[in-house]
Amino acid sequence: xxxxxxxxxxxxxxxxxxxxxxxxxxxxxxxxxxxxxxxxxxxxxxxxxxxxxxxxxxxxxxxxxxxxxxxxxxxxxxxxxxxxxxxxxxxxxxxxxxxxxxxxxxxxxxxxxxxxxxxxxxxxxxxxxxxxxxxxxxxxxxxxxxxxxxxxxxxxxxxxxxxxxxxxxxxxxxxxxxxxxxxxxxxxxxxxxxxxxxxxxxxxxxxxxxxxxxxxxxxxxxxxxxxxxxxxxxxxxxxxxxxxxxxxxxxxxxxxxxxxxxxxxxxxxxxxxxxxxxxxxxxxxxxxxxxxxxxxxxxxxxxxxxxxxxxxxxxxxxxxxxxxxxxxxxxxxxxxxxxxxxxxxxxxxxxxxxxxxxxxxxxxxxxxxxxxxxxxxxxxxxxxxxxxxxxxxxxxxxxxxxxxxxxxxxxxxxxxxxxxxxxxxxxxxxxxxxxxxxxxxxxxxxxxxxxxxxxxxxxxxxxxxxxxxxxxxxxxxxxxxxxxxxxxxxxxxxxxxxxxxxxxxxxxxxxxxxxxxxxxxxxxxxxxxxxxxxxxxxxxxxxxxxxxxxxxxxxxxxxxxxxxxxxxxxxxxxxxxxxxxxxxxxxxxxxxxxxxxxxxxxxxxxxxxxxxxxxxxxxxxxxxxxxxxxxxxxxxxxxxxxxxxxxxxxxxxxxxxxxxxxxxxxxxxxxxxxxxxxxxxxxxxxxxxxxxxxxxxxxxxx
Ligand SMILES: [Zn+2]
Numbered sequence: 001x002x003x004x005x006x007x008x009x010x011x012x013x014x015x016x017x018x019x020x021x022x023x024x025x026x027x028x029x030x031x032x033x034x035x036x037x038x039x040x041x042x043x044x045x046x047x048x049x050x051x052x053x054x055x056x057x058x059x060x061x062x063x064x065x066x067x068x069x070x071x072x073x074x075x076x077x078x079x080x081x082x083x084x085x086x087x088x089x090x091x092x093x094x095x096x097x098x099x100x101x102x103x104x105x106x107x108x109x110x111x112x113x114x115x116x117x118x119x120x121x122x123x124x125x126x127x128x129x130x131x132x133x134x135x136x137x138x139x140x141x142x143x144x145x146x147x148x149x150x151x152x153x154x155x156x157x158x159x160x161x162x163x164x165x166x167x168x169x170x171x172x173x174x175x176x177x178x179x180x181x182x183x184x185x186x187x188x189x190x191x192x193x194x195x196x197x198x199x200x201x202x203x204x205x206x207x208x209x210x211x212x213x214x215x216x217x218x219x220x221x222x223x224x225x226x227x228x229x230x231x232x233x234x235x236x237x238x239x240x241x242x243x244x245x246x247x248x249x250x251x252x253x254x255x256x257x258x259x260x261x262x263x264x265x266x267x268x269x270x271x272x273x274x275x276x277x278x279x280x281x282x283x284x285x286x287x288x289x290x291x292x293x294x295x296x297x298x299x300x301x302x303x304x305x306x307x308x309x310x311x312x313x314x315x316x317x318x319x320x321x322x323x324x325x326x327x328x329x330x331x332x333x334x335x336x337x338x339x340x341x342x343x344x345x346x347x348x349x350x351x352x353x354x355x356x357x358x359x360x361x362x363x364x365x366x367x368x369x370x371x372x373x374x375x376x377x378x379x380x381x382x383x384x385x386x387x388x389x390x391x392x393x394x395x396x397x398x399x400x401x402x403x404x405x406x407x408x409x410x411x412x413x414x415x416x417x418x419x420x421x422x423x424x425x426x427x428x429x430x431x432x433x434x435x436x437x438x439x440x441x442x443x444x445x446x447x448x449x450x451x452x453x454x455x456x457x458x459x460x461x462x463x464x465x466x467x468x469x470x471x472x473x474x475x476x477x478x479x480x481x482x483x484x485x486x487x488x489x490x491x492x493x494x495x496x497x498x499x500x501x502x503x504x505x506x507x508x509x510x511x512x513x514x515x516x517x518x519x520x521x522x523x524x525x526x527x528x529x530x531x532x533x534x535x536x537x538x539x540x541x542x543x544x545x546x547x548x549x550x551x552x553x554x555x556x557x558x559x560x561x562x563x564x565x566x567x568x569x570x571x572x573x574x575x576x577x578x579x580x581x582x583x584x585x586x587x588x589x590x591x592x593x594x595x596x597x598x599x600x601x602x603x604x605x606x607x608x609x610x611x612x613x614x615x616x617x618x619x620x621x622x623x624x625x626x627x628x629x630x631x632x633x634x635x636x637x638x639x640x641x642x643x644x645x646x647x648x649x650x651x652x653x654x655x656x657x658x659x660x661x662x663x664x665x666x667x668x669x670x671x672x673x674x675x676x677x678x679x680x681x682x683x684x685x686x687x688x689x690x691x692x693x694x695x696x697x698x699x700x701x702x
Contacts, residue, residue: 037427037430047109051117061087061124068080069137077141081141086509102114105413126184130181152675163310167309183297190290190625194280198278198280209239214257221379221479224478225476228476228477245443248264250473251264253361254361258352261358264357269356269617279619280618280620284595302588307630307632319634327572330567330572330701336568337566338354341611356611375484375485382542386543394528398665399423404421409432415435445468445490445494447494449513452464452513453501453506453673464504470491491532495525499670506674510674511673511674522635533563538559539556569612573614580599580614580616581633582631582633584598645691668684
């Protein structure tokens with residue numbers, strides 16, 4: 001029956017994609033990659049190759065699992081856990097390529113495949129996680145763990161594997177397992193739909209300007225860029241602004257046209273909430289409901305209770321406690337900031353109340369007034385190539401890494417930069433950096449890998465192929481890409497994730513690199529942001545794009561002074577989203593869940609001021625509905641306690657490049673991946689528990 005079901009699915013898919021039934025030989029996923037460093041041969045991979053590769057991948061993994069189950073020998077770590085770790089090779093290969101490209105360079109065909117794939121992948125995962133015979137073997141190894149001679153890493157892999165089975169429902173009754181499968185299948189499809197709606201909504205809106213006077217206040221760079229966007233859309237002579245973040249942000253900061261700011265920002269914060277075909281409200285309430293149902297089945301009160309158990313935070317109460325503490329410190333600061341802006345509005349004789357679409361504009365004005373500093377003043381010093389040199393400089397000083405640009409490595413899009421990473425003359429891995437917004441790329445910034453670090457069965461190193469994706473200010477007709485200091489920090493952030501993957505040194509794939517709890521994973525990334533704006537580092541990379549002049553000391557001083565500016569807003573905007581996430585996922589009754597009123601009631605409860613919108617409203621909160629951060633958006637600030645405290649470890653020595661501290665950070669944290677409990681890793685590095693002081697200090701909230 002099962003076999004028949006799978007055959008049926010294969011047939012259906014073949015029909016819907018017009019595949020021939022025989023497996024074609026030219027599918028690049030079925031042969032070894034003879035490219036430099038076995039980077040995926042992107043130019044040979046066509047959309048029609050994915051589904052057959054996936055199906056064969058599922059099939060191969062199924063055979064491997066069967067072999068584990070049918071092994072007549074008593075279950076051991078080697079014949080069960082280790083074999084599980086090494087199963088699914090083909091599946092891993094295809095899903096890493098497909099997953100990366102579907103986020104960074106998608107199209108209608110890939111989106112269609114993703115939609116068709118979601119339920120099949122969900123079923124295949126459940127076939128493993130809910131398999132009784134397999135679980136019996138895993139449990140037997142776990143119960144007898146003291147009898148085996150295991151390394152520290154193997155003990156962790158075993159414990160993770162066992163707990164993952166339990167958390168996936170392996171110990172449930174047959175009836176409940178069936179319910180769980182249905183829930184998982186539906187959830188997988190809803191997430192895909194959410195993301196696709198969001199991309200469609202982002203691409204659907206254009207602010208077309210046809211009068212020159214409507215460009216008042218905008219910097220030259222923004223105007224030329226808008227003109228070339230218009231040209232590309234066959235509207236030569238006009239200017240087009242989109243709601244892709246860097247483009248919108250620049251418009252909000254500088255446009256003197258209040259009505260246009262309102263129009264653009266409203267389109268941004270109404271994404272997914274327009275009661276049209278791409279509306280996300282029904283999807284969200286359904287996801288919230290299914291997540292609660294699943295958590296209940298597994299014996300938890302709420303989804304957050306389930307999700308947080310394996311994180312550093314452990315319980316929702318702990319998270320609410322931290323968020324509440326910060327909210328209390330930041331809200332009065334944000335209110336003061338709003339007051340200062342209103343004063344300018346009044347002083348200028350304008351008769352209106354400050355609104356969310358005014359915030360960036362007046363913040364920029366105050367920054368100019370107070371520090372004589374603006375993004376436009378600093379942009380020339382943050383040419384993207386120079387910022388990338390800055391990343392490499394810091395990684396070299398700290399960890400001795402070298403980054404050599406290569407032109408012979410396959411890329412999936414022409415803008416991608418490719419580097420070989422080496423240390424002491426030895427290969428470490430490959431790094432790809434993909435920087436500019438495209439309609440084929442989802443918004444935000446992230447880091448992934450086409451291949452993770454691990455060791456093969458013979459102990460040979462498998463080197464990582466890491467990919468870093470951002471949506472940074474693109475070059476225009478007459479200027480290279482010139483970043484804001486925030487965008488420069490974002491590059492440092494993602495680069496920190498990249499280092500976590502590149503310096504990973506584990507044996508088993510499931511605990512390598514960034515395979516750590518959500519509220520720990522931002523430590524390696526966020527700590528890198530500290531170096532981005534250190535005067536000592538700026539002097540190395542922040543050079544004027546035309547003259548090569550090093551950023552003047554005066555500007556560095558201003559950047560430093562302004563770093564505590566607007567932190568009330570930055571903190572509150574973030575916390576509002578984090579609280580929204582936690583409130584959605586601690587709901588214990590979803591029957592009457594109405595997204596608009598739930599969001600409003602939640603934000604009112606905490607007293608969010610109307611001049612500020614949450615960083616993400618519910619309908620475009622990709623992190624929590626489609627990207628693995630459910631009940632986890634708090635992680636950024638949780639990790640910030642760690643990164644602020646960890647950076648202190650460097651500062652205390654009087655040398656931000658202190659070799660001993662860097663070596664300890666690599667040894668205890670970056671190289672360890674998920675092979676140890678994160679709290680233990682941190683204390684081993686720091687020699688003591690983390691303290692929240694450095695975070696409050698850095699944000700000027702003390
Ligand atoms: Zn991150």
